[in-house]
Amino acid sequence: MYYFLIIKNITNLSGKQSEFAYICRKSLFVVKMKKKPIVALIYDFDGTLSPGNMQEFGFIQAIGKTPEEFWKISDGIARGQDASNVLSYMKLMLDEASKSGIKLRRSDFRKFGAHIRLFEGVKEWFRIVNEYGEAHGVKIEHYINSSGLKEIIEGSPIAGAFKHIFACTFLYDENGEAEWPGIAVDYTAKTQFIFKINKGIFSARDNKKVNESVAEDKKRIPFQQMIYFGDGETDIPSMKIVNMFGGNSVAVYNPKFPEKKAFAQKLLRQGRVNFITPAVYSKESRTFRVVCAIIDKIKADWELKQLARYR
Numbered sequence: 001m002y003y004f005l006i007i008k009n010i011t012n013l014s015g016k017q018s019e020f021a022y023i024c025r026k027s028l029f030v031v032k033m034k035k036k037p038i039v040a041l042i043y044d045f046d047g048t049l050s051p052g053n054m055q056e057f058g059f060i061q062a063i064g065k066t067p068e069e070f071w072k073i074s075d076g077i078a079r080g081q082d083a084s085n086v087l088s089y090m091k092l093m094l095d096e097a098s099k100s101g102i103k104l105r106r107s108d109f110r111k112f113g114a115h116i117r118l119f120e121g122v123k124e125w126f127r128i129v130n131e132y133g134e135a136h137g138v139k140i141e142h143y144i145n146s147s148g149l150k151e152i153i154e155g156s157p158i159a160g161a162f163k164h165i166f167a168c169t170f171l172y173d174e175n176g177e178a179e180w181p182g183i184a185v186d187y188t189a190k191t192q193f194i195f196k197i198n199k200g201i202f203s204a205r206d207n208k209k210v211n212e213s214v215a216e217d218k219k220r221i222p223f224q225q226m227i228y229f230g231d232g233e234t235d236i237p238s239m240k241i242v243n244m245f246g247g248n249s250v251a252v253y254n255p256k257f258p259e260k261k262a263f264a265q266k267l268l269r270q271g272r273v274n275f276i277t278p279a280v281y282s283k284e285s286r287t288f289r290v291v292c293a294i295i296d297k298i299k300a301d302w303e304l305k306q307l308a309r310y311r
């Protein structure tokens, strides 16, 4: 900003564009060209990166139930009292852990997270996408936007790949044990986090900055530079928002279940997503091809925008 002011004054003083100002402008243009666009890859967790619900990889077994039993009771609470599905499962976790004498400290959740199963290629995915971004002049950032538990995801082997994890959390008592829901993420909360990523806000609690008016060119990651991955109903509003504002949404499906593919196809037909792909994340996968092509387009659009600014 200051450089532009100086250049403008020099131009005014001399009455014509001086050689110095011309060089400065050229240099600034080069500096500006060197800046990289950020591409945000935003993932739902359960069913998108992992083939099950995260509670099914240790916690449910620890309380002596089957996943079917646990989710049936949880759905019963929500349906019976017309309550939030998310708050119902969080309460059930606390109640069942207490009945079974299981402590739920952050460290305990992380231990459950260590056993999470992931879809094929997920462990290498973040590295190969980051390398592609690096080679093609974009900065890649990965985010989680999940109705599952942040503490469990933090224990998973891929936790370090994420710039930020937006997910449900508990409040902890003076002994460090979970006692009450702190953040419950349903489908509308998921959309809120898309706007936070857009504006560069990394607090789930924040309700001020996210609603402040910010000029489009000042937003940290424009929607056009977002790729949203999801598999279920709670992802639909986020997919639609990203898609509507010029970004890309991808519905992934577990290739072992035809009904999951049918659901993804429905989202594509309804215009909620731009692409569908099996939840396979290897370098040879369709998912990688789709993402590389989107990154190429984002980079080209960004570069054309920079070139159009040159006067």
Ligand SMILES: [Mg+2]
Pocket (backbone or CB within 6 Å): 044, 045, 046, 047, 048, 230, 231, 232
């Ligand atoms: Mg899901």
